[in-house]
Amino acid sequence: MELLFSKYQGAGNDFIIIDNRSNSFPKNNIEIIRKLCDRRFGVGADGLILLENSTKNDFTMVYYNADGNESTMCGNGGRCIVAFAKHLDIIGDKTIFDAIDGKHVATIKEDMVRLQMIDIDKIDLFENHTFLNTGSPHHISFDSNIDKLDIKKLGKKIRYGAPYFEEGTNVNFVEQISDNSFKIRTYERGVENETLACGTGATAVAIAANKLNKTTLNTVKIEVLGGSLEVSFKKAGDQYKNVFLKGPAQLVFKGNISI
Numbered sequence: 001m002e003l004l005f006s007k008y009q010g011a012g013n014d015f016i017i018i019d020n021r022s023n024s025f026p027k028n029n030i031e032i033i034r035k036l037c038d039r040r041f042g043v044g045a046d047g048l049i050l051l052e053n054s055t056k057n058d059f060t061m062v063y064y065n066a067d068g069n070e071s072t073m074c075g076n077g078g079r080c081i082v083a084f085a086k087h088l089d090i091i092g093d094k095t096i097f098d099a100i101d102g103k104h105v106a107t108i109k110e111d112m113v114r115l116q117m118i119d120i121d122k123i124d125l126f127e128n129h130t131f132l133n134t135g136s137p138h139h140i141s142f143d144s145n146i147d148k149l150d151i152k153k154l155g156k157k158i159r160y161g162a163p164y165f166e167e168g169t170n171v172n173f174v175e176q177i178s179d180n181s182f183k184i185r186t187y188e189r190g191v192e193n194e195t196l197a198c199g200t201g202a203t204a205v206a207i208a209a210n211k212l213n214k215t216t217l218n219t220v221k222i223e224v225l226g227g228s229l230e231v232s233f234k235k236a237g238d239q240y241k242n243v244f245l246k247g248p249a250q251l252v253f254k255g256n257i258s259i
């Protein structure tokens, strides 16, 4: 079978995106998804995303990690699928789409996509880390010199350790740069390595930083290895609402591949 795909990247977090409105993609074949994401034997990507029909909104996003398993929300993937839908003329400059964690509103202007994320009302604070779910689970620890860290080794230990075990978590190492900017490096579950950016991770770090009084501002800049992201939110008591993730989402190339 010949498969038409597009490859997108958002701050260096890269995805294969496929128009599956015809339901012809073999979505239960983990091996095919894994091979397509393989950087030597396939197209190469951190994840694969299907654009499918929605009965209520513009489209549905279905997300798979590079290991072939369907996973929870992907913030950068969500921004990239908005750019893809716009390139397909499915949407204009605004959209509402469905994803595994619910309905998402987004806007696109040139290659910048601003995506609404879920509201957050539960943040677990521990002595040396913070844990919260922004559509995907995130373990966050603040450090002084994250450039020096072996993210793959440290991240893997936390991802497979207690209390996460097999289900796992994404792991973020964070360094404060200024009042409202932070540098982060993320180990992603399902890629099982460091990626150049993680959107749900950037969102989690911005909210954790506010919760821990590391910033009092409600627009936070997040520097990642692949570029810059911006997270804004409204704090209402213990809740964080109107959470938005903003950053670039760009087409890298399109192609056909036999599967």
Ligand SMILES: N[C@@H](CCC[C@H](N)C(=O)O)C(=O)O
Pocket (backbone or CB within 6 Å): 013, 065, 071, 072, 073, 074, 075, 076, 077, 136, 137, 169, 170, 188, 189, 190, 191, 197, 198, 199, 200, 201
């Ligand atoms: N890259 C993502 C997160 C994708 C999901 C994650 N790997 C998981 O399984 O939790 C993002 O941009 O949010």
